[in-house]
Amino acid sequence: MKVVLAQPRGFCAGVERAIDIVEKALETYGPPVYVRHEIVHNRHVVDSLRAKGAVFVEELDEVPEGKIAIFSAHGVSKTVETDAESRHLQVIDATCPLVSKVHVEGRRYAAQGREVILIGHAGHPEVEGTMGQVPGGIHLISTAGDVDRLQVKDPNKLAYVTQTTLSVDDTRDVIEALKRRFPAIVGPDTKDICYATQNRQRAVRQLSEQVDMILVIGAPNSSNSNRLREIAEELGVRSHLIENAGQLDPQWLKGVKSVGITAGASAPDVLVQEVVSKLRDLQQISLSVMEGIAENVKFRLPPQLEANGRVAAK
Ligand code: 2E4
Numbered sequence: 001m002k003v004v005l006a007q008p009r010g011f012c013a014g015v016e017r018a019i020d021i022v023e024k025a026l027e028t029y030g031p032p033v034y035v036r037h038e039i040v041h042n043r044h045v046v047d048s049l050r051a052k053g054a055v056f057v058e059e060l061d062e063v064p065e066g067k068i069a070i071f072s073a074h075g076v077s078k079t080v081e082t083d084a085e086s087r088h089l090q091v092i093d094a095t096c097p098l099v100s101k102v103h104v105e106g107r108r109y110a111a112q113g114r115e116v117i118l119i120g121h122a123g124h125p126e127v128e129g130t131m132g133q134v135p136g137g138i139h140l141i142s143t144a145g146d147v148d149r150l151q152v153k154d155p156n157k158l159a160y161v162t163q164t165t166l167s168v169d170d171t172r173d174v175i176e177a178l179k180r181r182f183p184a185i186v187g188p189d190t191k192d193i194c195y196a197t198q199n200r201q202r203a204v205r206q207l208s209e210q211v212d213m214i215l216v217i218g219a220p221n222s223s224n225s226n227r228l229r230e231i232a233e234e235l236g237v238r239s240h241l242i243e244n245a246g247q248l249d250p251q252w253l254k255g256v257k258s259v260g261i262t263a264g265a266s267a268p269d270v271l272v273q274e275v276v277s278k279l280r281d282l283q284q285i286s287l288s289v290m291e292g293i294a295e296n297v298k299f300r301l302p303p304q305l306e307a308n309g310r311v312a313a314k
């Protein structure tokens with residue numbers, strides 16, 4: 001059986017930075033450090049940081065006064081930031097800079113007196129964070145159909161922003177529907193969808209042309225990973241989202257001559273390697289990596305962790 005690995009796949013710069021932040025905070029301040037929400041949506045990552053002394057909580061009231069609190073890569077609302085201040089927590093912000101950029105953009109549109117529309121999935125932590133970063137409220141929509149239901153004050157004073165991990169194609173449809181109904185609306189086109197999401201989607205599209213089945217390594221609550229599986233499926237390739245090799249069902253391989261493997265931005269490559277090993281245990285395989293761009297994006301750490309030696313957290 002032919003096995004082809006997508007390129008690029010797996011960790012993006014925002015995830016590497018977020019994991020680095022937790023590791024450096026543990027080294028600098030010593031355990032425990034508290035992390036609000038899974039630092040990224042991956043059980044393997046969370047478990048290994050927990051083993052080093054990170055304590056994961058869903059809300060800040062679970063963090064004792066004055067302790068270190070790290071915000072996850074998905075970002076937080078203003079309310080969470082002010083709660084942290086009032087509890088005198090020492091905050092280290094692991095929000096991906098590309099999520100923060102969307103927050104800044106949303107606030108800029110609001111400051112221009114525009115009503116802001118967010119294209120994203122309800123209940124996702126990034127969406128909750130972005131909604132809570134734009135003063136005056138924000139309309140949330142997720143499909144082109146939602147556009148018809150929007151009720152706005154002034155159709156000439158509108159802007160939109162998007163979640164960073166959406167399907168590029170679906171988002172283009174939603175933006176077109178917005179522009180049809182509100183020709184004066186302004187926004188970033190699909191540029192809020194980050195480079196890593198766009199590159200992994202392009203790669204899985206290419207991979208879909210080469211294989212009979214695709215395995216996406218990623219967590220069920222990982223937005224970007226779910227989009228990869230959907231894209232492959234939409235292109236007619238049977239596709240499964242699995243967290244690890246244990247979830248690979250040997251029955252899926254019946255009649256399959258070639259398997260493509262990709263991984264969401266939060267899935268470490270060791271999980272990909274374990275899936276490859278399991279395939280190798282089950283069958284004789286020929287392994288290759290598809291041609292694709294090499295990413296060289298790297299984000300700086302927050303100032304508290306970048307400086308030499310121990311510096312007080314914010
Ligand atoms: C922050 C923003 O957003 P998603 O559910 O895809 O997050 P995940 O943790 O799976 O991936 C990293 C990430 C974090 C992506 N965008």
Ligand code: SF4
Binds near residue numbers: 165224
């Ligand atoms: Fe940042 Fe994009 Fe990675 Fe999300 S997927 S953490 S927005 S680089």
